[in-house]
Amino acid sequence: MTRMTFKTAGTAALLALGLGTMGATAAFAEQHMDAGDTAEVQAFQAATMSLTDAVKAAETDTSGKAMSAEFETDDAATGMYHVEVAMTDGTTKTVAVNPADGTVTAVAMDAKDQNDEASDGDGETNDDNN
Template sequence: MTKSKSAIALLIGGGLTLGMGMMAFAGPDRDGTGDQEHAAFQAAPIGLAQAISTAESQSGGRAMSAEFETEDGSGVFEVELLAADGTEIEILVDASTGQVVIDHDDNDKMEEKD
């Protein structure tokens, strides 16, 4: 009976430690950049799903991941795709216009889009 009580206490203690660590990890940004990025994301007329769709149709690839970030004060979606030939492509979609701004292939060549 004492072993089971010890095991339960250990599990509860471990759970509390893990929970507190996760709360610290999810805390607010110390430098405030997250607030600016959140505001830019909320104000963007283009959503994540539309940015992924645009990147996939523009490249012919399939999205592996996507995230919102600010570059030079403007919101962009960075979409990473995998082309049919196995090439990894990174495309930036302007969050205000929905237009492809820049794309990168796996050799880090950049192509500006008009």
């Protein structure tokens, strides 16, 4: 065999090994999807409102611009869209959009979000009392 044939055969073997590994990983992930993931997918597919419509509802309600959106079943068995909105004053706000009727409600910030908002980007907390 020539040197070029060895390189070609080696490349083909590595490519086949990589493709086989990706296929096995996908099959493993599919087999090990937990019941919570399955329930969330079913709730999402049963929702009458699309993600696009939820973003529009959040933007209309807040007069802001959506930065991110996701569907979660943490808040309700039927699921809710959570939309993070950039406000015109430079702050962000997270709202929940009910996929059944499109109602928009503010989401209380958790401690991590409050700390992130208080940070000015250099790891220090903003303190207006200085």
